[in-house]
Every structure is written in C-alpha cells, then in structure tokens.
Amino acid sequence: MKRAAGAPSSARGVAGAGAPPPGPVGWRFPLVALLLLLVFVVVGVLVHLSARASFERQMREGFQAVRTAVETALAVTERETLYMTAFIASDPEVQRLMRQARDEVAAEGGGAGGIRAAAVRAQLLALTGARWDEMRARYATRQLHFHLPPGALSFLRVHRPERFGDRLDAVRPLVVEVNRDRVPRSGFEIGRNYASVRGVHPVFARGAGGLEEHVGSVEVGNSLADLIGQLAERFNARFAVTLRADRVEHSDRSEGAFHETPRLAGCACYLESVSDAGVGELLVQVERPDALPFDGYRLVHLQERWYAVSRIALFDFGDLKVDQRPEAASGVIYVFAERSDAVLEYHAQAWQTLLLLAIGYLAALLGAWLLQRGLALAYGRRIAATEQALDSVQRFSSALFELSPDALMVTDREGTIVEVNPRFCEATGYAAEEVIGRKPNLLKSGHMPESIYREMWQTLAAGEPWQGDLLNRRKDGSLYWDAHAIVPVRDAAGEVVRFVSFQRDITWRREQAQALAASERLYRGIYDNVQEAIFLIRVEADGGFLFVGSNPQHARATGIPTERLCGLRPHDLLPPGPAAEVSANYRRCVESGHMIRYEETLDLPAGPRAWLTSLAPVRDDAGAVELIVGLSVDITEQKAAQDELRRLATTDVLTGLANRRHFFERAGQELARVRRYGGQVALLLLDADHFKRINDTWGHAAGDEVLRRLAGVLREVPRSTDLAGRLGGEEFGVLLPGTDLDAARVLAERLRECIEAQMFQFDGEAVRVSASFGVTVLHPDDEAFDSAMARADAALYAAKFAGRNRVRWRER
Numbered sequence: 001m002k003r004a005a006g007a008p009s010s011a012r013g014v015a016g017a018g019a020p021p022p023g024p025v026g027w028r029f030p031l032v033a034l035l036l037l038l039v040f041v042v043v044g045v046l047v048h049l050s051a052r053a054s055f056e057r058q059m060r061e062g063f064q065a066v067r068t069a070v071e072t073a074l075a076v077t078e079r080e081t082l083y084m085t086a087f088i089a090s091d092p093e094v095q096r097l098m099r100q101a102r103d104e105v106a107a108e109g110g111g112a113g114g115i116r117a118a119a120v121r122a123q124l125l126a127l128t129g130a131r132w133d134e135m136r137a138r139y140a141t142r143q144l145h146f147h148l149p150p151g152a153l154s155f156l157r158v159h160r161p162e163r164f165g166d167r168l169d170a171v172r173p174l175v176v177e178v179n180r181d182r183v184p185r186s187g188f189e190i191g192r193n194y195a196s197v198r199g200v201h202p203v204f205a206r207g208a209g210g211l212e213e214h215v216g217s218v219e220v221g222n223s224l225a226d227l228i229g230q231l232a233e234r235f236n237a238r239f240a241v242t243l244r245a246d247r248v249e250h251s252d253r254s255e256g257a258f259h260e261t262p263r264l265a266g267c268a269c270y271l272e273s274v275s276d277a278g279v280g281e282l283l284v285q286v287e288r289p290d291a292l293p294f295d296g297y298r299l300v301h302l303q304e305r306w307y308a309v310s311r312i313a314l315f316d317f318g319d320l321k322v323d324q325r326p327e328a329a330s331g332v333i334y335v336f337a338e339r340s341d342a343v344l345e346y347h348a349q350a351w352q353t354l355l356l357l358a359i360g361y362l363a364a365l366l367g368a369w370l371l372q373r374g375l376a377l378a379y380g381r382r383i384a385a386t387e388q389a390l391d392s393v394q395r396f397s398s399a400l401f402e403l404s405p406d407a408l409m410v411t412d413r414e415g416t417i418v419e420v421n422p423r424f425c426e427a428t429g430y431a432a433e434e435v436i437g438r439k440p441n442l443l444k445s446g447h448m449p450e451s452i453y454r455e456m457w458q459t460l461a462a463g464e465p466w467q468g469d470l471l472n473r474r475k476d477g478s479l480y481w482d483a484h485a486i487v488p489v490r491d492a493a494g495e496v497v498r499f500v501s502f503q504r505d506i507t508w509r510r511e512q513a514q515a516l517a518a519s520e521r522l523y524r525g526i527y528d529n530v531q532e533a534i535f536l537i538r539v540e541a542d543g544g545f546l547f548v549g550s551n552p553q554h555a556r557a558t559g560i561p562t563e564r565l566c567g568l569r570p571h572d573l574l575p576p577g578p579a580a581e582v583s584a585n586y587r588r589c590v591e592s593g594h595m596i597r598y599e600e601t602l603d604l605p606a607g608p609r610a611w612l613t614s615l616a617p618v619r620d621d622a623g624a625v626e627l628i629v630g631l632s633v634d635i636t637e638q639k640a641a642q643d644e645l646r647r648l649a650t651t652d653v654l655t656g657l658a659n660r661r662h663f664f665e666r667a668g669q670e671l672a673r674v675r676r677y678g679g680q681v682a683l684l685l686l687d688a689d690h691f692k693r694i695n696d697t698w699g700h701a702a703g704d705e706v707l708r709r710l711a712g713v714l715r716e717v718p719r720s721t722d723l724a725g726r727l728g729g730e731e732f733g734v735l736l737p738g739t740d741l742d743a744a745r746v747l748a749e750r751l752r753e754c755i756e757a758q759m760f761q762f763d764g765e766a767v768r769v770s771a772s773f774g775v776t777v778l779h780p781d782d783e784a785f786d787s788a789m790a791r792a793d794a795a796l797y798a799a800k801f802a803g804r805n806r807v808r809w810r811e812r
Contacts, residue, residue, distance in 0.1 A: 081199025112165025143221030173318035225273035232275035429475035559606030655711035663725030682744030770805035
C-alpha cells in the first residue's frame with residue numbers, strides 16, 4: 001500500500017522493559033475463539049447463499065429469455081408457413097390445375113399418372129416456380145410440395161421436381177389429416193429427408209356441377225437450420241437440434257439427408273442441424289445430455305469454458321394426441337449459452353469473500369487474545385496491550401485496504417489523492433506514484449455532465465456521503481463505468497479530514513442492462529405488432545385467475561381495452577358457463593405444466609368469434625406456475641367456411657333439401673341401425689306429375705319454382721327427425737325413422753293433399769300440380785338400401801300407372 005510523504009501512521013507501543021510476563025489466558029479465550037468462529041461462519045454462509053441466489057437468478061433469467069425467443073420463433077414460423085400455403089391454395093389457377101391433376105392421375109391409373117398428368121405437373125411447376133424462388137429468398141423456405149388425396153400422394157415437389165408419384169402416408173401424418181379433415185394445420189414433423197416446421201392447407205376447386213370439391217393440399221416446410229441460425233445471430237448462444245434415434249430409424253432414410261446424419265451415442269439421437277460447426281463437439285462432451293432439464297439448465301465446463309446448457313422439446317405432429325403430448329419428445333433443441341465471465345466472476349468474488357472473512361476472523365481473534373492477555377496484566381501493562389491491539393487493528397485495516405475487491409482512493413479535504421490500493425491501480429492502469437499528489441479529475445472521461453460533479457462536491461462539502469455511477473477513462477484511454485461511494489472521515493473534533501472513495505467496475509453490468517433493454521424492446525416490438533391476440537393471466541394463491549395484460553391486437557379483436565381487462569377474472573367478463581370452461585382450460589395448463597392448444601367460441605364485446613388458443617405456463621424461482629401466456633388466433637371465417645363447405649356438400653342447391661349423396665349416406669346408416677337394433681324406418685318416393693309439360697310450356701324457371709314449392713312442403717310437414725332430399729330431376733325422397741308402413745301411408749297422403757292444394761301463376765294462368773307417391777319400409781334382410789329403393793320405385797310406378805296423384809305401397 002502506497003502512502004503520501006508525511007502521511008500519519010498508526011502509533012505502535014511496546015511493553016516496557018522488565019514488565020511482568022502475562023498470566024495464563026485460562027478457559028475464556030477458547031470460548032471467545034469458538035464464538036467468533038461461529039459468527040464468521042454464519043456471516044460467510046449468508047454471504048455465500050446470497051451470492052449463489054443472485055448468480056442462479058441471473059442464469060435462470062438468461063435461460064428463460066432464450067427459451068421464450070425459441071418458442072416464439074417456432075410459433076411465428078408455423079404461422080408463416082400457414083400464410084404461405086393459404087396464399088398459394090387461394091390462387092384460382094392453382095385450384096384449376098390441382099383439380100385437373102386429380103382427374104388425370106385417376107384416369108391414368110394413379111401413382112405418378114401418365115402423359116396428361118405430366119403435362120399438368122409441368123404447368124403447375126411453371127406457375128409456382130417464381131413464387132418458390134421468392135419464398136426461399138425471403139423466408140428461407142426449404143420445401144414446397146403438392147399432394148393429392150386420399151392420404152398423401154406426391155404430385156409435385158417444386159424443390160425437387162424430378163421426384164413425384166410416391167405415397168407419403170407413413171411420413172406425412174400432417175398431410176394425411178389435412179386431406180382427411182380439410183382443415184389447415186401446422187407443426188414440427190420428421191420427414192423422409194429432414195425435419196422441419198411445416199404448414200399444410202387444403203386446396204378446393206369448383207367442379208363440373210358448380211360445387212366446391214377438395215382436390216388436394218399444398219405443403220410448405222421451413223428448415224430448422226435456418227431458424228437456429230437466426231437465433232444464434234440474435235442471442236449470444238449456440239444451438240443444436242437432435243432427433244430421437246427410434247423416430248429417425250423408423251422413417252424411410254434410404255434416399256434422404258438423414259443417411260449422412262451422425263448418431264450421438266450419449267443421447268441415443270441423431271444430430272440434425274447446428275448453428276455452427278463446433279456445437280456438435282460440445283454436445284458430444286456433455287455427460288448424459290438426455291438428462292438435461294426441459295424447464296431449467298445445467299452449468300457445464302467444456303473446452304475450458306463455462307456453458308449454461310438447456311434443452312427445448314420438439315414434438316412430432318404424428319406423435320401428438322388431442323390435448324395430450326407424447327411421453328418423449330421426438331426432437332430436442334440444445335442451447336449452449338456461454339457464461340464463462342459470470343462464473344469466473346462468481347468464483348473470484350467467493351474466494352475474495354472467504355479470504356476477507358478469514359483475515360477478519362484472525363484479526364478479531366488476535367484482538368480478543370490481546371484483550372484477554374491485557375486483562376491479566378497490571379494496570380501499567382494495559383497501555384502496552386492497548387497499543388498492540390490498535391496496531392493489530394491498523395494492520396487489519398491495511399490488509400483490508402490492500403485486499404479489497406473494490407478500488408479504494410483516499411484524498412485530503414482539498415481533494416488531493418494521498419493513498420490508493422492495488423485494485424485501484426489494476427482498474428485504472430495508473431501506478432500509485434503516478435496519482436498520489438494529483439486530483440481525481442485525471443480519471444474524467446469528458447462524457448459526464450459537469451452538473452454531476454458539482455452536485456457530488458456540494459454533497460461532500462456538506463459532510464454527507466455521496467453515491468453514483470461515473471464513466472471514467474483509464475490511463476490507456478479506454479472507458480469504463482464505476483459505481484462510486486465516497487465517505488467523509490472526521491477527526492476527534494468532528495472536522496472532515498479525509499475522503500475515502502470506494503469504486504467498483506460495473507461496465508459488464510451496464511452492458512448487460514443495455515442488452516436486457518434491447519431484448520425488452522425486441523420483445524415489446526413482437527408483443528405489440530404480431531397479428532395474434534396475446535394476453536397474460538396471473539395464477540392466484542387461491543387457484544383463481546386474474547388478467548394482467550394484453551397486446552393491441554387482443555384489444556382490437558375482443559373489443560376489450562387493456563386497461564379495462566387488467567384486474568378482471570373470467571367470470572367478470574363471461575356468463576357462468578363459458579367462464580367455467582375458460583377457467584378449466586387455464587387450470588389444465590397449470591396442472592400439466594406444458595403448453596396446451598384448443599378451439600373455443602366466445603361472445604365478447606366485439607361479437608361472437610371462434611378462436612384457436614394456445615396457453616403456455618411461466619414459472620417463478622421456486623418452480624411454481626405464476627403466469628400463463630395466452631395466444632389466440634381468430635378462426636371465425638375459417639370455421640364459417642368449413643360449415644359452408646359441409647352444407648354445400650350435403651345440400652341440393654336449388655331446393656335446399658339434402659342432395660342425393662347425403663340422402664343415400666343417411667339411408668345406409670338407418671339400414672345399419674335396423675339390422676343391429678331392429679325398429680321401423682319408412683321410405684317415401686314422390687315424383688311431380690307431368691313435370692316435363694310444365695318445363696316445355698312455361699320454361700325451366702317455372703319448373704324450378706315448382707320444385708322449390710314441393711321442397712317447401714316436404715320441409716314443413718315431416719318431423720324434425722325425418723330427412724327429405726331431392727334425388728334427381730323432379731324425384732324426391734323422404735326418410736322416416738321410427739315409422740311403420742301404415743303411418744308412412746298416412747303421411748304420404750297428407751303430403752299429396754298439400755301438394756295438390758298448391759296454386760301456381762304462370763303467364764297469368766293458374767296451374768295446379770300433383771305428385772305420385774311410392775311407400776315402403778326398410779327390412780333387416782335388405783342387402784343394401786338399393787333394395788328398399790327398388791320397392792318404393794315399383795310402388796311409385798304403380799301410382800303413375802293407376803292415373804297419378806295417388807299413393808301406392810309395397811311391403812316386400
């Protein structure tokens with residue numbers, strides 16, 4: 001420790017010659033030593049626990065930030081693939097070519113088809129080639145694929161047009177479900193060649209009858225390698241994606257990239273992609289990577305560096321079940337976040353603390369021993385003992401001054417530097433002799449406002465301590481941030497004679513704060529500008545749920561401003577039934593501890609809407625779920641479109657009754673029910689009499705009006721459980737569950753009378769229409785519904801032959 005010339009030093013007294021030797025310390029000194037040791041151990045444990053908790057919190061916050069970014073990036077990638085597939089599937093030219101492809105492949109024997117299918121494939125490739133180039137350049141898209149139903153029959157790989165005609169049902173469950181249910185879907189999927197985030201959208205085209213038909217699907221896949229590469233550039237972390245060995249080996253790897261993928265014995269997995277070449281070597285060196293926690297991290301020492309290693313589960317779409325995840329993840333994203341500086345700083349601070357505590361304990365022990373020894377001496381020896389104790393304190397303070405982890409600077413009352421410690425020299429680059437006798441302004445960077453220095457000296461001049469952060473300049477010109485605490489030292493008269501400045505380098509903390517602020521701005525930008533509605537729910541101690549935030553899109557979509565939503569519970573916004581369902585879903589998310597997804601329909605201030613909602617739990621330091629993050633996508637128009645497609649697929653366009661296909665499907669179901677459970681089901685067939693004469697005399701518009709009026713009669717008279725349908729031309733059918741032959745004959749007669757009572761006006765002329773009826777019942781021994789149709793048709797022909805406008809029946 002360097003001191004200025006003439007600086008006072010501690011007085012050191014020595015025992016006078018001939019003084020009597022000290023007496024024995026007896027039993028008191030060991031007891032005092034034990035008590036002091038206990039005190040210092042307790043202080044050391046508390047300091048260590050506090051430092052450890054701070055270090056763990058810092059590591060956990062960094063892990064949570066990276067995990068949130070990865071999950072957000074995966075969700076955004078899924079939405080992008082769905083947007084791209086929806087855009088392509090809505091192109092009328094794509095719809096026309098896909099319908100033509102379906103028909104030509106079927107006509108040419110299936111599979112790859114023949115010459116005509118190849119011509120359609122070439123047209124579709126020419127149409128989508130430019131879009132494919134743009135998608136690869138803008139979104140790093142890896143795959144654009146067109147499939148034909150049923151299942152997943154490959155028609156065109158735009159990314160590999162030379163391959164087509166193979167069935168992918170075993171490796172494309174996502175495509176199989178979309179072609180089956182005709183609902184857009186997205187998710188992570190391990191394919192034949194590589195794993196990626198995929199979106200699939202059904203393709204509909206108008207058929208020959210003017211009805212929308214499902215003709216295939218379009219698939220877009222985005223590479224995980226590109227995704228983790230973007231994340232590695234954004235965060236100070238390295239990523240590796242692995243796939244479970246049994247999932248990869250179960251797939252067809254004969255032609256794909258998986259054939260070259262290295263297998264890692266430590267985790268029984270294959271390395272699918274990495275953010276950089278060295279990540280694979282890091283993963284191999286991790287002991288039991290499959291034992292890493294999904295909801296935490298493990299600190300490991302690899303290649304002379306410290307990494308916080310965590311993993312994020314990827315679930316293959318083919319393994320997922322409704323509201324239930326599989327027991328094991330199909331893939332894993334490993335995250336290696338280097339934390340060498342933080343670990344080394346934590347260890348250094350721990351050793352420094354331990355050293356200071358040891359020195360303090362020895363000094364206190366020495367003081368106690370001296371005090372104990374002095375009490376045993378005569379009055380004359382007490383002065384010497386006191387001087388020795390003071391000298392020990394001086395040496396202790398000197399040791400603390402020398403070994404302090406903070407930079408210390410002592411100035412006189414005029415601000416001249418009189419003493420600095422070694423840590424100050426390390427932090428500033430100045431030797432002690434270069435600063436002693438100079439003013440502290442030699443450290444000024446020139447980037448701090450002068451008002452800060454004025455306020456600092458005004459505070460010190462008033463005899464008060466001052467604290468604050470200053471940007472200083474080292475001897476080599478580099479800048480660094482210091483946290484300053486300047487304390488005035490008074491003499492016995494109460495006058496300020498010295499100022500002691502404690503300085504701690506906080507450059508790293510400031511940089512971390514700036515990085516955290518940048519991350520917060522990135523998060524806020526995503527939160528405020530995504531097209532999905534996001535809301536936050538706090539889990540209360542009593543098991544209730546409280547809304548605490550939402551983004552602008554949520555407020556627009558629901559009609560509930562954020563300031564009104566905050567502080568409310570589900571039953572404050574919704575009727576009891578929907579509120580209970582919403583709370584049940586929130587509770588299911590908390591109990592499972594994982595993200596869940598479901599569809600719901602809610603009547604909110606903005607109107608009734610259908611939502612696809614995802615809920616993700618957020619845990620506190622103790623591991624308990626304290627928040628739920630919700631993300632909802634408005635699928636109202638999509639659901640309406642699905643309902644309309646179902647209606648068009650089962651309804652006759654002109655009359656609004658069931659069409660022939662739907663009528664025969666329902667009839668087949670009723671026949672199966674009769675065979676299994678017994679019971680009565682009757683069938684009515686009716687045909688408008690002389691309908692051709694109406695068309696020929698007054699035109700087809702008049703004929704259409706007659707058919708609509710007949711349909712109106714059939715809708716109003718039968719029961720709600722009955723099914724009326726138009727079977728073709730002017731022929732109609734009515735299916736009557738739970739009705740025997742006699743009751744069916746009575747109903748047929750009522751219908752005949754209602755139709756006969758209808759009056760039409762065509763070109764000023766009043767016209768009446770009649771209908772002939774054939775009645776029968778379904779029997780358990782009917783081989784098919786066609787048998788009952790044949791009986792009813794025979795009875796109808798008998799009614800026509802007997803003069804029309806009458807009812808005839810046949811039981812067998």
